Amino acid sequence: KYGTVGAVALDKAGNIVAGTSTGGMTNKRYGRVGDAPIIGAGTYAANAVCGISATGHGEYFIRAAVAHDICARSTYKNINLQAAADEVIQAKLVAMGGDGGIIGLNPTGEVIVSFNTTGMYRAGINSRGERFVRIYAEP
Known part of the structure; x- marks a missing residue:
């Protein structure tokens, strides 16, 4: 009801998982399906590479297969995963007219984020136990 909740996690066996739940888009058309339930658009995970959970204007994330890309x-x-995410979120998605962002995780437990909006609520803990909670871009 109040927005997207996305999560990526790495277990001690090296398995990466990603999940995305959305509150939907305000004034969306009846029957609209967003990117959250579409693997490769709003959510994607592959143990050897990454886990990605996305939020934003789903139509663009679907067209661009953002999480998989x-x-x-x-x-x-x-x-590295940050560079790949920035290519897609900051360049490809912007060129299409799409807004949004992702939270991602690589196989070593590094948490990355990329968003092309004013802010994106996010939090994480890395493999060293370092935690962060942010809303806006870091200074």
């Missing part, structure tokens, strides 16, 4: 770019271009 981030993981694929990291693999195929051999770049």
Whole structure:
């Protein structure tokens, strides 16, 4: 009812999982399906690469297969997850006219975020036990 809740996690066996739940879009058309239930758009996980949970204008995330594209770019271009996420969220999605962001996790437990909006509620804890809670872009 109040927005998207997304989570990514890594267990001690190295399994990465991602999940996304959404409150939906205000004034959405009846029968609209957003990106949250579509694997590869709003949610994606692959143990060897990453876990991604997304929030934003779902139609753009579906068209761009945002969550999967981030993981694929990291693999195929051999770049870190943050760089791959920024390519998709800050460039590809913006060029399409889409707003939103992601929270992601790589196989070593590094938490990454990328968003092209004023803020995105997010929190995390990394493999070293360091925690963060943020709303806006860091200074």
